[in-house]
Amino acid sequence: MTALPGTRSAPPASRRGPLARLREGWPAYLFLLPTLLVVGYFSYYPAYVAVTRAFTDWDGLNTPNFTGLENFQRALTDPVMGQAALNLAIWVAAGLLLAVVPPLLIAELIFHLRGRRRQYAYRTLFVLPIVIPSLVLLLVWGSFYRSDGLLNTLLGAVGLEGLRHDWLSDLDTALPSLIFLGFPYIDAFNFLLIYAGLQNIPDEVFDAARLDGATGWRRVLRIDLPLLRPQLALIAVLAIIGNVQYFISPLVLTSGGPGFATTVPALLMYYTATRDGEYGYAMAIAVLLMIVVVVLTAFSRLLSRGNR
Amino acid sequence: MKRGNLTVGEVVRQGLLLLFGLLALFPLYFSVVNSFKDRVQYAENLLDLPFPAHPENYALAWAQIQGPLLNSVVVTVASVLATLIFASLSAYAFALMDFPGRHLLFGVTFALLLVPEFLTLIPLYVQIQALTLPSNYLAIILPTIAAGQPFAILVLRAAFEAIPRDMLEAARLDGAGHLALLRRIVLPVSLPVLVSVAIIRLIPVWNEYLLPSLVLDERHRTLPVALVAFQGGGAATAVTPNYGALMASYVLAAVPLVLLFAFLMRYYIQGVTSGGVKG
Numbered sequence: 257m258t259a260l261p262g263t264r265s266a267p268p269a270s271r272r273g274p275l276a277r278l279r280e281g282w283p284a285y286l287f288l289l290p291t292l293l294v295v296g297y298f299s300y301y302p303a304y305v306a307v308t309r310a311f312t313d314w315d316g317l318n319t320p321n322f323t324g325l326e327n328f329q330r331a332l333t334d335p336v337m338g339q340a341a342l343n344l345a346i347w348v349a350a351g352l353l354l355a356v357v358p359p360l361l362i363a364e365l366i367f368h369l370r371g372r373r374r375q376y377a378y379r380t381l382f383v384l385p386i387v388i389p390s391l392v393l394l395l396v397w398g399s400f401y402r403s404d405g406l407l408n409t410l411l412g413a414v415g416l417e418g419l420r421h422d423w424l425s426d427l428d429t430a431l432p433s434l435i436f437l438g439f440p441y442i443d444a445f446n447f448l449l450i451y452a453g454l455q456n457i458p459d460e461v462f463d464a465a466r467l468d469g470a471t472g473w474r475r476v477l478r479i480d481l482p483l484l485r486p487q488l489a490l491i492a493v494l495a496i497i498g499n500v501q502y503f504i505s506p507l508v509l510t511s512g513g514p515g516f517a518t519t520v521p522a523l524l525m526y527y528t529a530t531r532d533g534e535y536g537y538a539m540a541i542a543v544l545l546m547i548v549v550v551v552l553t554a555f556s557r558l559l560s561r562g563n564r
Numbered sequence: 565m566k567r568g569n570l571t572v573g574e575v576v577r578q579g580l581l582l583l584f585g586l587l588a589l590f591p592l593y594f595s596v597v598n599s600f601k602d603r604v605q606y607a608e609n610l611l612d613l614p615f616p617a618h619p620e621n622y623a624l625a626w627a628q629i630q631g632p633l634l635n636s637v638v639v640t641v642a643s644v645l646a647t648l649i650f651a652s653l654s655a656y657a658f659a660l661m662d663f664p665g666r667h668l669l670f671g672v673t674f675a676l677l678l679v680p681e682f683l684t685l686i687p688l689y690v691q692i693q694a695l696t697l698p699s700n701y702l703a704i705i706l707p708t709i710a711a712g713q714p715f716a717i718l719v720l721r722a723a724f725e726a727i728p729r730d731m732l733e734a735a736r737l738d739g740a741g742h743l744a745l746l747r748r749i750v751l752p753v754s755l756p757v758l759v760s761v762a763i764i765r766l767i768p769v770w771n772e773y774l775l776p777s778l779v780l781d782e783r784h785r786t787l788p789v790a791l792v793a794f795q796g797g798g799a800a801t802a803v804t805p806n807y808g809a810l811m812a813s814y815v816l817a818a819v820p821l822v823l824l825f826a827f828l829m830r831y832y833i834q835g836v837t838s839g840g841v842k843g
Contacts, residue, residue: 281663298710302687381585452837501682
């Protein structure tokens with residue numbers, strides 16, 4: 257380290273050489289080391305493997321051979337992929353509505369209750385269901401859909417015996433059954449996010465709206481929705497990302513069937529690797545899905561910013 | 565607070581909320597009442613209370629899932645604690661230390677939020693199988709710590725930055741080093757935030773199914789994996805399972821979360837509604 261001639265006190269850090277600053281930063285690097293190690297090995301390296309192996313005929317064990325775009329070509333021309341992509345499109349569209357509308361509705365209802373304690377009590381009530389493990393919810397709903405399950409019992413009780421059937425093994429009802437699993441769809445996280453957004457709106461805004469005669473639905477449409485845009489946009493993006501990669505309920509309840517009625521691309525990716533051992537092809541599907549996620553996310557961000 | 569503000573609109577709103585709130589909790593009610601029924605009672609009525617009750621279902625369920633329940637507790641507690649420790653160290657460095665590459669490294673950890681889970685699932689599975697770990701638990705604990713880092717660091721960094729500088733300066737003049745500062749001031753002051761992060765992270769870790777089902781051997785498998793195995797191969801199977809015991813296992817799987825949220829619900833709500841997770 258070369259101190260400037262004539263300086264008495266130690267020079268400020270910014271004026272010292274980069275090497276010296278690197279050396280002085282050692283406690284910081286030590287603090288970051290555990291994080292960087294786990295993240296590097298368990299997040300970045302697998303992501304790197306996924307992207308690079310997508311261009312190979314990797315079997316998970318042996319050295320992969322570079323095959324160029326072959327996997328991608330295969331994925332884009334596979335008719336099963338076509339059906340899976342269609343299922344996914346339906347799933348994402350419906351999932352987007354279910355992620356936004358019910359939590360918004362409940363948040364609005366609670367926010368406009370009279371009295372803080374009452375609001376607090378109901379807010380707690382709608383967060384409470386997170387104590388149900390997500391897999392339990394899935395399995396309980398799976399039992400509702402069975403031929404001897406709750407749904408058919410209820411249909412029988414109201415005289416609609418004609419509609420009774422095994423919901424998950426019927427070609428026409430399997431996919432909607434999986435998508436609409438979990439009534440009334442009030443995700444605690446989304447609900448709290450919207451509720452917090454409503455609380456952040458200054459009281460003056462509501463007072464001004466009331467003076468202008470904007471009450472009830474008019475106020476929701478003209479004041480609340482525009483001001484909730486950041487929260488709603490975040491929920492929309494998270495719902496898209498979440499639903500594109502989601503495949504636990506078809507994996508656990510239907511194995512993608514009957515036929516390919518409930519197969520989504522992520523499930524296809526999973527089976528291609530674990531069942532067929534074609535890891536390279538599976539990674540190509542994963543990379544294609546990631547491109548879809550990025551495009552949809554960018555698009556929805558643009559949309560939520562653009563229509564102002 | 566004034567009473568007597570029960571207008572018609574208010575009554576309707578509360579009625580709707582109560583209805584939807586109870587519907588959201590219905591799977592829990594359904595599991596509890598049916599966990600006490602034998603096969604005949606289950607077939608006869610799905611909604612009523614069981615008379616006579618069959619608590620022996622719980623003995624059956626417990627025999628099946630006591631191991632996995634313990635495994636889930638071990639995996640979840642270890643993952644969440646280690647996530648907090650690693651993230652606290654990093655958040656401290658990002659918030660309160662000056663070093664070259666600070667912004668770059670923060671960007672590198674933050675960018676992980678953009679790496680989707682399905683992309684890394686299969687490579688992780690292959691990678692972990694090839695790895696010789698001292699304990700099979702680590703096969704799920706280590707990747708889970710990594711997955712929790714970006715969110716935890718993001719929230720903790722904001723909390724650490726908000727700590728008044730005078731407090732830290734005073735301690736530093738007393739000769740405290742970085743580790744001492746972190747342990748004696750930064751962490752105690754940020755305790756509510758730490759609890760929030762822990763509990764928000766805990767939910768997905770407790771519920772995790774995919775990677776555990778791939779990398780954990782039978783002796784170490786966690787609750788979600790065991791529940792699916794106990795249920796026996798999807799709803800499409802022809803055999804009617806013993807629903808009473810199944811439902812009892814579902815109830816047992818929810819008990820730890822019920823206990824936890826009985827005490828810490830407040831921190832979950834605060835964590836989600838305060839700045840940390842906003843877009």
